[in-house]
Amino acid sequence: MNWEAPKRPLDHTESTLVKAVLDDTFPIGSKLPGERKLAEMLGVTRPTLREALRRLERDGWFTVNHGKATVVNDYWKDGRMNVLSNLVQHAESVPPNFVANLLQIRADMAPSYTREAARHHPDEMTALFQQGINLPDAVDAFAEFDWHLHRTLTIASENPIYTLIMNGFTDFYENMAQLYFLSEPARRRSRAFYQTMHDLIQQQDLVKVETAVRTMMQESIDLWPGRGLT
Template identity: 40%
Template sequence: MIERSSEKITKQLIRSILEKEWRTNDPLPPERELATHYQVGRPTIREALQRLERDGWVTIRKGAPALVNDYWKRGNLMTIVNILQHHDDIPDEFIVYMLELRITLTPAYVRDALLHHRLQMISLFIPLQELPDDPKSYAEFDWKLQKNVAELSPNPVFLLILNSFENIYGKMAEKYFLEPSHRKASKKYYDQFLEATLKGDLHRAETLTKQMMVTSLELWKIKMNGGV
């Protein structure tokens, strides 16, 4: 897919904001200056600014240059994706943020999926029997599992949220699963979850999920602090 000029400029402006060339409440250069700098027409600049405003990066002002926002307070899910795409390596603290989010999010769509599609849930674990013990394999399995479970929930918002992170989830998961003890803990969870689901013990399956989400966060924090 060919990237539009406005998309390229949007990314470059986001990079400048993240690198603090412009800080919160700073005005961006006027449209005319931006058009000259990027060698495009003003309509292209205007379209890029509209994209930035949509995702909380700036506030467009009539008759004045756009103002840089505090994107942590004014942004949305796409803002997080934009931030992560700016990094070649996913920052450790972002993995903490995602693991904290999963503590609340994952048990909810697991519960919904189990209540409505228990047999289909069981089928998702078939690849587990031949899962290679390496970070990439675990990351791919975990992503497919999370996405497919969310899709089985009657609430479509869960899947929409996960889809927002599709391009970066793998990077975060591979970094997490580099640690053998993390893979071991997840494998134990997968086995116990499947056993509970086969027995029809949906409460235990949901409880195991919540416990595993908490454990994952604890393991990662230990790793960040230099532990094993």
């Protein structure tokens, strides 16, 4: 692993340690080198290293045992919300099935926040889906709109927790969308979905709105490039 001297020591230290866990330089359950050695490896001072470890311990990456070696936690079991942001920032090193799990979370949430958005703001949501119907057949257009669509739906649901979760995945979501919409069938299916949603929201058939979203979210998982979902 390439340990480069940082311009922003604290940020560099946190980022490098997270990447070292993700790429198994420091596997789950292992112990970190001693403070002096690790600080030298990172090219930072020991106080900077201590602060980085304190922050990462708070997020669930490590257990710091004063006077003993720091242990790498199982971040899937011990991690807190910030772990998701860390994973998104290290997309090249995310564990297998991370994308599949992320898409499944969206599939679980989207029916609820779309139903509530349609309930609270039917006219605005109808107009929103009309924008999707009118999109040019271009990858960038679909990728940008799909992010805008889901984020707007979370806001319109009037449950801000959905939006906070969505915001944590902004860059990663947009990158995934670029890959997904390379497929012409994916773009065609999404346009048909936008039309269906436009019509159902106009009719205020909220049960069918929820069902249609759930079906589409599952189809998007099935259409993911290569079905590798990694």
